[in-house]
Amino acid sequence: MNPAPAADLLITNAYLVLESQPASAAERAGGITDVESAQDAGREIDGGWLAIAAGQVHSAGRMGQPMPEAARTLDAGGRLVTPGLVNTHHHMYQNLTRAYAPAVNGTLFQWLTTLYPKWARLDQESVYLSTYVAAAELLTGGCTTSSDHMYVHPVPELIDAQFQAVSDIGFRFMANRGSMTRSVEDGGLPPKEVVQDEDTILADSERLIKTYHDSSPGAMTRVALAPCSMFSVSESIMRSTAELAEHHDVRLHTHLAEDTDEDDYALEVYGCRPVEYFEDCGWATPRSWVAHYVYGSAAENARLAAAGVGATQCPSSNMIICGNAADAKTLRSLGMSVGIGCDGSASADSADLWLETRTALLLGRFRHGPDSFTAREALNMATQGSAANLGWADEIGHLNPGACADLVIWSSAPLSQTGVLTDPVEGWLRSGPARAHTVFVNGVERLSQGQLQLPGLEDAVLGHREAAAAMQN
Ligand SMILES: [Zn+2]
Numbered sequence: 001m002n003p004a005p006a007a008d009l010l011i012t013n014a015y016l017v018l019e020s021q022p023a024s025a026a027e028r029a030g031g032i033t034d035v036e037s038a039q040d041a042g043r044e045i046d047g048g049w050l051a052i053a054a055g056q057v058h059s060a061g062r063m064g065q066p067m068p069e070a071a072r073t074l075d076a077g078g079r080l081v082t083p084g085l086v087n088t089h090h091h092m093y094q095n096l097t098r099a100y101a102p103a104v105n106g107t108l109f110q111w112l113t114t115l116y117p118k119w120a121r122l123d124q125e126s127v128y129l130s131t132y133v134a135a136a137e138l139l140t141g142g143c144t145t146s147s148d149h150m151y152v153h154p155v156p157e158l159i160d161a162q163f164q165a166v167s168d169i170g171f172r173f174m175a176n177r178g179s180m181t182r183s184v185e186d187g188g189l190p191p192k193e194v195v196q197d198e199d200t201i202l203a204d205s206e207r208l209i210k211t212y213h214d215s216s217p218g219a220m221t222r223v224a225l226a227p228c229s230m231f232s233v234s235e236s237i238m239r240s241t242a243e244l245a246e247h248h249d250v251r252l253h254t255h256l257a258e259d260t261d262e263d264d265y266a267l268e269v270y271g272c273r274p275v276e277y278f279e280d281c282g283w284a285t286p287r288s289w290v291a292h293y294v295y296g297s298a299a300e301n302a303r304l305a306a307a308g309v310g311a312t313q314c315p316s317s318n319m320i321i322c323g324n325a326a327d328a329k330t331l332r333s334l335g336m337s338v339g340i341g342c343d344g345s346a347s348a349d350s351a352d353l354w355l356e357t358r359t360a361l362l363l364g365r366f367r368h369g370p371d372s373f374t375a376r377e378a379l380n381m382a383t384q385g386s387a388a389n390l391g392w393a394d395e396i397g398h399l400n401p402g403a404c405a406d407l408v409i410w411s412s413a414p415l416s417q418t419g420v421l422t423d424p425v426e427g428w429l430r431s432g433p434a435r436a437h438t439v440f441v442n443g444v445e446r447l448s449q450g451q452l453q454l455p456g457l458e459d460a461v462l463g464h465r466e467a468a469a470a471m472q473n
Contacts (some may be wrong), residue, residue: 151178
């Protein structure tokens, strides 16, 4: 007998989703369902095991097939196991101003101008607490990697506080160094307390990349550069940020085509449409992914897809504050990578990737009909689509050998899952709400039997309450 390689952990008795893909058009035409296709191709294993070693997926197989020796075995009890969900657009600091009454009825621009003066009170302590709470909240919804677009900088080193929080939690994180240069005085939306000059932004971007960007496999921290939007930054910072990202080989992110007000603004200020301006600034590259992308024209969709730009659909936020959402089905059919984001805590007012994934499923079917979009396509957006947004598709968003050991064992809710017999993935997304039962990030258990394993959580929640009260009062 060959001695099997040692693993740190062996998860047994699981319904394993190694990667989420629907059946092909040809399979469907032949009457093959998504679940049959996935099992036939080995993308899903009913009654499977998965081994983890050194923070990576070591191997996977069917119960009964030889398993490696492991230091620990965890019986998944027949539950669904998926790759950890990946969040590609968020503003974590906004959980300090959730459901803020004076702003709940505004348009996007009214909402922003009401809240900017509150956000001008951010400091390192409140950013640490909001990031801690946000990452913990995301874990409970099955998210194991998040980006965060932090663009309000009334004081320096706020992103350093974010890295401290995610490192205290053990959460995989891509900071998006956001920026604003154009205050109300210069025709922008934010007050001057939260904008910065270009030299400060570029120097701090470079400092953050050098300090925190880890391009090596299995990295827990990466950095992307992310001017907030065309309303709030100068043309020169758009251009110089793209050059800096190229120089350091990091990702580029911004908001694009989120609201029809943007079309009027771009026409008035730049004499062109938002996407044309984006292209003109040198941003139409495979390095870029954009948040929202609701209002691109058919020709613009085709151009950005061909250029390799990715998009993040933010279902809840878009429906609450914009009245429309990215057409994920059409964008994906053009070859664009489309991920999922919960968006800022004060626009969506929630940060649950399962909820956003389910809403992406509903939006797809609502727009294109009941035969247009399935749970596996929505789950693909939240895993491989999101991982592609972050330029991280080699390692996260799937559970094939060599992937980061970021995974979720989902709770099998005794009532809502009763009667789900023929398709565990459709059942998981249609019948909910689903909660994470156990979550591993980098092979470490951060949530066990529905409980977060975070010693600092209670203090963080208490501190967050005080910081939110101070900001909102
Ligand atoms: Zn946003």
